[in-house]
Amino acid sequence: MRRLLAVLLVLSAAACGGGAVSVDAQIAACEREPDFATRVAVCTAVVRAEAASASQRALAYANRGEARFNLGEQARAIADFGRALRLDPNLASAYFDRGLVHHSRGAFESALADYDRALALDPALSEAAQRRGLALTQRIDDFATLLIRADSLIEADPANAANWNNRCWIRAVEGVDLGAALSDCNRALQMQPAEAQTLDSRGLVYLKLGEPGAALSDYEAAVRLNAQEAHFLYGRGIARLRLGRVGEGQADLDAALTLDPAIADTYAAYGVSPTTPAAEAELDVVKK
Structure with missing residues (x-):
């Protein structure tokens, strides 16, 4: 909590100073801050910064989404990745990270769709290819289970x-x-x-x-x-x-x-x- 308060005070002071240097400092902290609660606050400051470009805000939303996912806030993470992609539809990392959130919830179809988009934008994203293979296997297993259950309901x-x-x-x-x-x-x-x-x-x-x-x-x-x-x-x-x-x-x-x-x-x-x-x-x- 003390760390978060200290960072917020620094960001507030930097914002009062106005210039591009303060925004660059916020962006760096948004990308690298190890404490996820603090990162949410820092990335929020970037999103609200008038001097931040659309691409910078997109990255800030994506980084905030990653932080929220790690904090267990899945719905808010998905919303942030969606905001990032509206600002920058070519942000492969946002598709990949949103795929991870869907994957963790067992939403295999949505995860596969996002992994596919990430790979279309960045074919070298090997982790997306690996995760896609895992999600595909899990989806097939899930489909088989759902179909057996559906058959049982009809029989009953x-x-x-x-x-x-x-x-x-x-x-x-x-x-x-x-x-x-x-x-x-x-x-x-x-x-x-x-x-x-x-x-x-x-x-x-x-x-x-x-x-x-x-x-x-x-x-x-x-x-x-x-x-x-x-x-x-x-x-x-x-x-x-x-x-x-x-x-x-x-x-x-x-x-x-x-x-x-x-x-x-x-x-x-x-x-x-x-x-x-x-x-x-x-x-x-x-x-x-």
């Missing part, structure tokens, strides 16, 4: 539509046995035709099957049932984009992001991202 109560939707969703997110996933969702919707969550699940299945028209029908039905659900709006936006309805699709994405700023990351973790037919054609050319 086959008349419960939610159980069929649950197994449909597990397969849809993993992208495995999509035909079986579709059958599960259809079975659930036969029991409860106006269930928004199941329509959302089947919409994701159709997106992964490459059928945006069918996906759009399901997402539109889900949105009619709940127009304030970001997940439904974002899925509808992706389906519209893939059908070439760019203006409508972008409007849906913007509305979803207003409701839930993390929704793009959620879909990215499913392996689904907003693309237009033109963008997909360009990607095919690059792959060839």
Whole structure:
């Protein structure tokens, strides 16, 4: 506590002095301070410094996120990494560190998405490659466990539509046995035709099957049932984009992001991202 108070007094005095030297000193402390509680305070000072550039604030948010993760503040750490990446989308270390947080929570899909982004920006980031391999193995084990549990629930109560939707969703997110996933969702919707969550699940299945028209029908039905659900709006936006309805699709994405700023990351973790037919054609050319 005495160390933290002393650092805060120094930062306050430096701020009164104004110049670039004080900001440089704050940035150095934000990067190297070994005491995590103190680092949070120091990095916060950098974020608030008028003289700090956008890239400097991005690094400060990332360093504060790392400190908060080490303090056990996972949600606040993820928020800081998100702020860092909004300021600097090419900050590979922020993607990697956010992946570590997701990984520690057992959110393997989100962790893999962040590790992939980090490696795309910095292929030499060997630790990200190692962590990605570990997360992939754990995700496969987790999927197998979830599927066994879902099978047991259906066997115990086959008349419960939610159980069929649950197994449909597990397969849809993993992208495995999509035909079986579709059958599960259809079975659930036969029991409860106006269930928004199941329509959302089947919409994701159709997106992964490459059928945006069918996906759009399901997402539109889900949105009619709940127009304030970001997940439904974002899925509808992706389906519209893939059908070439760019203006409508972008409007849906913007509305979803207003409701839930993390929704793009959620879909990215499913392996689904907003693309237009033109963008997909360009990607095919690059792959060839």
